[in-house]
Amino acid sequence: MPADRPLIYRTCQWIARTGWSRLAGLDVRGLENVPKKGAFLLIANHESNLDPILIQAVCPRAVHAMAKSSQFLVPVVGALVRSILAFPVRRYQVDPHAVRIALRRLGANQGVAVYIEGERSWDGRLQSARPGTVRLALKAGVPVLPCGISGSYEAWPRWSSKPQLLPIRITFGVPINLPRLDSRREREPAVAEATATIMGALERLSVAGTVGEAAPAS
């Protein structure tokens, strides 16, 4: 029994995975790329509210997701996101506590998930990366697991109040090994190249593979 995933986490995983697979269709690829042990930083594109639910539902390792802080005050939802191991980030200011929690989880050999665009896409296209996520990856120096999701914008665009049952594909790419750069002086010059590498992987994993076509696993 996986000790790193509480019962409620596994229950939510099962409900989301089974429910979406049966009712709409869920195509998961590249599971062999998820590290079996050790810390990893899962970086995904963000098309809809379904992304964190389904990515956590299919990922075989527990994932501590960085989630927008306002969710944690919503009754029931707040308790649920806490119990599925999410932690809050205030996105309109630099939030050192969120970074500290992420580094603490990675230091404990756990998985952390961050949506590099920082916000759901308006039109389904990949948005630009937030440099803070890349700085976190370089500071942590753990493998970056790129994860592309496609079809979720069509299933639940941000301008729609409810989801439609449409097939979704989730593809885990080959982990990217970035150097661990502790000092800011070392880190800053490396941000642009690391951003290009991560976004290139997400582009291949998400945009290239529309649901129903073959998608690359790396």
Add this chain to the structure above:
Amino acid sequence: MIRPAAAWLDTLPSPVPADGPVVAGPERVRVKLAADQVKPVCHRRELIGWVECFGKPAQGSLSLDQEALTFAVEGWRRSVPLEELTAIQPSSSSLQLRTSNGTVASVRFMESSVLRWEILLQEAVRRRWTALGRGRVIEFQPRIACR
């Protein structure tokens, strides 16, 4: 043929005027404010973060001109110079704005889109910062930063 949303979006004219000032409003809005009011979030006795506490929403209007953003809400009126904004962040169907004194405003547009106002406000701030000689704005979240 089903056209993707991105293709439709590309057919729309930009809300930013090619020449001339970026002005908009007054627009009907619902505003919630949080001034340094945060609440700890704990899980299993561990402090995992902080969350802002917004007050009750107030209805009013929001206007944008070349120098400031003006809120007129239920009897009071406040102009925020654009250079005092420190972040512009869309959040679901609201736009979160933070000012240099730590106030965070969550603005919900009653008859307009968050995306339209995000684009307009970003462009207005970009132009204002350039006019003040602060440089080129490179990001708007988690803080407005320039190069």
